[in-house]
Amino acid sequence: MPSPVRGHRRLKPMLTLADIDFDAAAALLARYGLVLSRVPDGEPIPGSYWGECEAGLIGSTVHVRADTPVHSMLHEAAHLIVLPPERRDAVHTDATDSIEEENAVCVLQSLLGDALPGVGGDRVLADMDAWGYTFRLGSAKAYVEQDADDAWAWLERAGLANATTRRLAPPA
Numbered sequence: 001m002p003s004p005v006r007g008h009r010r011l012k013p014m015l016t017l018a019d020i021d022f023d024a025a026a027a028l029l030a031r032y033g034l035v036l037s038r039v040p041d042g043e044p045i046p047g048s049y050w051g052e053c054e055a056g057l058i059g060s061t062v063h064v065r066a067d068t069p070v071h072s073m074l075h076e077a078a079h080l081i082v083l084p085p086e087r088r089d090a091v092h093t094d095a096t097d098s099i100e101e102e103n104a105v106c107v108l109q110s111l112l113g114d115a116l117p118g119v120g121g122d123r124v125l126a127d128m129d130a131w132g133y134t135f136r137l138g139s140a141k142a143y144v145e146q147d148a149d150d151a152w153a154w155l156e157r158a159g160l161a162n163a164t165t166r167r168l169a170p171p172a
Helices: 022-030 070-082 099-114 121-131 140-147 149-157
Strands: 035-038 056-058 061-064
Touching: 022 035, 022 070, 056 070, 061 070, 070 099, 070 121, 099 121, 099 140, 099 149, 121 140
Parallel strands: 035 061
Antiparallel strands: 056 061
């Protein structure tokens, strides 16, 4: 189970939206009925739970700036993806419904990273560790590969991933 730390300090540089193709990220989210909204540099990010440069959620929109970490954008997008579309409109800032959902979101964000050119799931998992997520096996990668059977099953029941092949399912 992840435990991000408020007021975290970054230990190493993370991949940000400025480092990737924004249009590719927007297209990936659009496949799930989401909108990726670019916030001007220096402006507060609407709906950001963690503040600073972290992604924000309002309805079906994920708000980001150029300095938003890619893993943050994918994590918040994954929260919306796991929700039924009719529940998305009520989301503002915090979309977590349960510990099981949060665990599934952590796995899903790495799968979404694999779907983004120049990102990859391994980079997403490494950036999660650098951000301050903690898992009982010591890393996000170890969690996803060795300790997330419940999350994989959750994602498979939701039609979002194949638990056997450990791959992202095509959007419905």
